[in-house]
Amino acid sequence: MLFEVNRKLFNRSERVKGVDFHPTEPWLLTGLYNGSVNIYNHETGAIVKTFEVSEVPVRCCKFIARKNWFVAGSDDFQLRVFNYNTHEKVTSFEAHPDYIRCLAVHPTAPIVLTGSDDMTIKAWDWDKGWKNIQIYEGHTHFIMNLCFNPKDSNTFASACLDRTVKMWNIGASTANFTMDAHEKDKPYLVTTGDDKTVKVWDYLSKSCVQTMEGHTNNVSFAVFHPNLPLILSGSEDGTVKIWNSNAYRVENTLSYALERAWCIALRRDANDVAFGFDEGVVVIKLGRDEPTFSMDPSGKLIFTRNQEVYSGNLQTIDGPSADAADGSRLRLSSKEIGHTEIFATSLIHSPNGRFVTVVGDGEYITYTALAWRNKSFGNGMSFAWAPDSNTYAVLETKVKLKVYKNFKERTGNAMKGAGSWAIDGLHGGTLLGARGSGFVVFWDWESGEIVRRIDVDAKNVYWSGTGSLVAITADDSFYILRFDRDAYNNALAEGAEITDEGVEEAFEVVADISEGPVLRHPICGSPTDYRDYSVKTAKWIGDCFIYTTSTNRLSYFVGNESYSISPFDTPLFLLGYIPAHNRVYLADKDMNVHSYSLSLGVVEYQTAVLRGDMDGAAAILPTLPKEQLNKVARFLEGKDLKELALQVTTDPDHKFDLALQLDDLDTALEIARTVPETEAELKWKSLGDRALAVWRFDLARECFEKGSDLSALMLLLLATGDRDGLVALSAKAVEKGQNNLAFATLLQLGDAGACVDLLINTGRAPEAALFARTYAPSQAPKAVDAWHAELEAKKRPKIAAAVAHPNKNAELFEEGWANALALERGEAPSSPPMSEGDGVLVDATT
Structure with a gap:
């Protein structure tokens, strides 16, 4: 099997006895022999958190992510639970x-x-205060490992030093070896022992299927990989071995010089594996996370x-309507159609959809798509179809390229110069593409001549369906x-010498998306904060290049700019586009299908506009769905x-905003008049401000009145000298409780008496008295009487006594003011209290 083993994390530490991956965060939990528990970020290698759990070894630890906990078991017989966010110890008990x-955590129930070493297994329910709900007895030595059945979480297996593996039901205290398994699944267990071997067992027949030898010391662990046909084992000889679970042969041996290997953890949503050693922890990635799939233009998916092969049809998928929520998971009906003899690293449909080629392990096999019958096979590390589906190319080695016609090797017209470059991969399409270190070269399928060599360090090559564009x-x-092609043919016709560089005029650069414009929003077209052009998976839809990025974003390129459709939480891989659904389909690692709406008509319209072809855009516009018109606008x-x-x-709000921007106030007015009164106030204010800016005073006045923007209306009426309008405005302001505005309006009208009345009526008698003394002396007695009554009502007789009729002795005003203030502060007055006849106008609270 050909797969990469990439080391992601290497960290020396105390002896690691337990490891576990967090299901959503990039975290690795490690239990150490010194009693500590560390949480690493396996992407960066940094220690995120450290917990001093015990003074004795921590032999096992697991995340309980749905509670933000981890649980650890140690040599002091204690089971401890910590909240890894708050560092709080949730519980600890023997x-x-x-x-x-x-230990093992149930995938859904609140059970650990x-x-x-007491030879028992116990079940603990944290919803019942960590009550022991079951004890499982039957082993006669130390219990070394526990594992829930991934097919039936009500059952689990245990491994013991008594050289037995037992099957249990959660609800029964005695071992139960009878389990219902899917007929296609192998009922196999893998075990390890101090005899330096790894054994595979059929747990239904209780027979040993295979004994694998290769380790030179006690074997600490062995597990089946959930996604790859592999068994991984680690030993006290310091090595980790990777076995082919079908052929039971060693595929790879890993050694990190960290002494004895003790434990392993598998990440559920990726091909990451963690190993714990005497002197540290290592995380590796096996192969790639991208699922192996191919979809033909009609929506048939393989x-x-x-090594099992499944098919589905996206044309018949549930929920393809325009009303389906973007990003929602859809139900794909799939069926098993066969298997392949090799472990597939890529699947490639022929352009007509009749054949599917499987590439992997240095071989290729071409099958018929419907019946899944073997059509051809051979050695090959890469494969590419020509547009006619009758011609294909196979890269047998990095310097050996063969071309086949109708499934027979083509003897003439070999690809010129193919043996002089080290080629990493082939790419089919209008021209045969090959990429290597620092270059991409294109050949003509028929003649074998070099069309163009381009110096670029490429990851992939995508040809559009029209055959004129390539990404x-x-x-x-x-x-x-x-x-x-015409430029290329003209160069040939003129007898130009075709060198290893090909014909320069054969390709024109349409866009270089590296330092160009930022990614834009698909609706408004405004720049966003994202400049991610790292294409992960991609497809052409006409002249629209749609792609996913390494930062989990779905985008498309059209014209000369990229637009963002949507981000997503987990990595998704592009399957294709179904025009009848107007939707883009993607799949996650487990081939769960998701979709996002994208109208091909809208993309074609955008393309025409960006090219300046307004006549073409006008012809497309009537064909667009009505629900897409606002997006186009x-x-x-x-x-x-x-x-x-x-x-x-067709959106009234958008139309109103555009009308304001274009100073088309009549259109804006028409829209504002049709909007419900409860929603129209803001529109009237906006329209009034714009009307005022362009000197349309009558329209501005109407807008301010209907929008109840009395402040703006007052300024407008003052500017135009409309006295009657100001009188009406003051009454409306009083009605709406805008007393300050009403007072300002009355003051501008010169109606001091009305101002005094307004102050009195709004509970501001002191201000009314002060105002009246200056601007309306005849109103002063009324204001002072109101002030006096107000103070009496508040039961403040001393201050009320300091307020008397102003006409009796106006000269004593300042003295009375000081006395009133002193009384308010609880101090003695500076002069004797005034008699009833003394008069002064004072607001001791002002």
């Missing part, structure tokens, strides 16, 4: 009277299993799980090129085509 060797993707950029607005956007949009 679970066994001896060492706790292993613990295995101990994918593999290990070349690199690590953090991509390039869109246009193939000009936002796009046009982003391109500063606001007049056209105003004609296209």
